[in-house]
Amino acid sequence: MPADERLPPLSVPTDEPPDPARELDADDAVALLSRGDLSVEGRLIDASNGTLLCEVGADGVTALCVYKPVRGERPLWDFPDGTLAGREYAAYLTSEATGWNLVPPTVLRDGPYGPGMVQFWIHVDQTVDVEMMVRSGDPQLRPMAVLDAVINNADRKGVHLLPTPAGDVYGCDHGLTFHAETKLRTVLWAWRGDPFTAEEAAVVAALECDLEPGGRLRLALAPHLTERELDAAHRRAWVLAQTGLFPEPSGDWPAVPWPPF
Secondary structure (H helix, E strand, O other): OOOOOOOOEEOOOOOOOOOHHHHOOHHHHHHHHHHOEEEEEEEEOOOOOOOEEEEEEEOOEEEEEEEEEHHHOOOOOOOOOOOHHHHHHHHHHHHHHHOOOOOOOEEEEEEOOEEEEEEEOOOOOOOOOHHHHHHOOOHHHHHHHHHHHHHOOOOEOHHHEEEOOOOOEEEOOOOOOOOOOOOOOEOOOOOOOOEOOHHHHHHHHHHHHHOOOOOHHHHHHOOOOOHHHHHHHHHHHHHHHHHOEOOOOOOOOOOOOOOOO
């Protein structure tokens, strides 16, 4: 997004206006994001890439959402292929394949500034101490750690964890994912080396099958990732399924992002 596109800067909204979209099921949420009219409210000033807060509306239903146009992405030397928007969408598809719904409804679509990623805005429960959740090893974060291990998340900061008033925890900002080399960098190391639960092991085994050549998830990810990245994702899932353990830091890459929260 060109610098001369004058948009009002916004801090993160803290109010919680009535939002009929919260009652939508997953399919309806995706439909609203996909075909609703997008109107830009302003630009989120804390984001490193062009990130716009929008309202999306269709058939009398409106919701807030985040729109990240591809033209607003800053080139990254270590992620030269594809787009960050495509990687965010790939992370959403992988989250959906787990059945854990860890990433807010996300679509790729055209918008006021061209193609980009559009994702539901999550109203965060401001009373939840995310740093304490992370440091105490809150078991509610275990599924997110599994997802990050599979998608090779290189930037899981505390600020990317979104606890809701309903008690759910979502994750956002998944542009730095699916690299073919091991780049797992996260604040979620509380379970390193620990065995998976039966449910976690079953999810990882299912992902490994879905990421095989010809697998349903692999076919869905293919337009957004390189073949080498797809092979690496399958290999990571295979290793996790074989060991049945949360990964350890590799030692070849900083284990924790900075700043962590």
